[in-house]
Ligand code: B12
């Protein structure tokens with residue numbers, strides 16, 4: 316690739332950007348993959364154990380913070396973003412305000428993004444190959460030790476906000492990130508500047524205080540972590556704060572002023588099977604076969620049936636006390652795993668305490 320002139324590399328970058336648009340990517344940028352500033356933040360985050368049970372975050376940290384250790388010989392990182400906000404879905408506030416419904420994070424209402432975006436990145440790489448011949452590359456979407464947000468920030472796609480998501484002044488933060496690591500010495504973009512200013516809305520809105528240190532997240536408190544990544548029992552003190560969120564959490568993004576006019580995502584991310592506003596009791600009654608059927612091709616599948624029931628038991632424990640809910644909880648105890656049973660017992664206790672206080 317060293318044979319390409321500066322002029323040719325400029326043209327090639329413009330051409331790649333155009334192909335990225337044709338593949339429906341909503342943002343594109345290039346950086347040199349230097350993560351010298353991000354690496355210490357990752358190290359101190361891990362040292363504080365803020366990654367909780369996500370042991371994968373503590374592995375291969377050298378590869379995560381030095382892209383050329385993950386893919387030797389690469390010089391650049393092409394970052395892309397892909398909008399997902401499902402505008403046609405029931406508005407988040409309607410679901411969050413109704414404790415009988417289950418709230419599922421906006422990114423998880425439709426198809427799983429990993430394979431979809433990876434395929435598009437592969438198509439982008441194929442077009443580059445057609446133009447310049449074989450070149451070295453690897454495509455990533457949340458799939459390997461990659462620091463996607465700092466790379467995208469360096470490539471000018473947006474800045475890392477106080478809620479620790481990457482956001483863009485005009486498009487907010489409802490998008491996924493993906494990368495092509497490459498040996499093409501493309502011209503780089505400048506980093507995006509920060510526009511959070513004195514705003515603290517995400518910090519104030521976080522139900523559990525996970526963002527109390529701006530720009531840093533204590534994942535162990537984050538509801539997205541507790542309901543998606545955490546494998547064991549959810550700490551009891553945090554259960555009442557989870558409310559009706561059964562998979563992920565969007566509170567910090569929902570209040571962000573830059574998300575006021577969210578760009579609509581691709582149809583693939585539209586809500587399936589009424590997951591945007593399903594009754595908790597209906598979801599709790601799914602059999603394992605139902606779970607497999609309704610979550611096929613969805614990011615929820617990875618959670619597994621047991622943790623799905625665990626999360627629903629917590630949300631039902633936070634729901635208004637009534638006989639139907641209590642009966643459903645009692646019935647589910649039959650044959651329940653230790654993990655699920657423990658959360659159901661907690662939920663029943665919540666209901667009984669509430670019913671007794673009404674007497
Ligand atoms: C681990 C992880 C999580 C963890 C931890 C979240 C986090 N903020 O890191 C949990 C399970 C909580 C999580 C939740 C979510 N996630 Co997630 N997650 C990841 C993952 C795999 C790694 C992120 C990482 O490296 N974290 C480690 C910490 C150290 O990194 P960091 O926050 O980026 O730290 C930087 C800054 O905060 C800052 N910083 C850190 N400390 C300090 C200190 C000071 C003083 C300062 C000034 C700055 C500073 O510098 C750091 C380095 O640049 C990425 C995919 C990937 N491979 O990158 C997806 C990813 C970040 N997740 C994503 C999504 C969509 C989510 C959720 C929105 C899902 C949901 N709705 O439930 C939530 C958002 C919660 C939130 N507020 O962050 C998207 C985000 C897209 C975007 N627009 O930013 C990603 C990029 C996946 C993707 N390919 O699209 N996630």
Ligand code: SF4
Nearest residue numbers: 476477511514517571
């Ligand atoms: S809510 Fe405010 S502080 Fe938080 S990311 Fe958005 S602009 Fe930044």
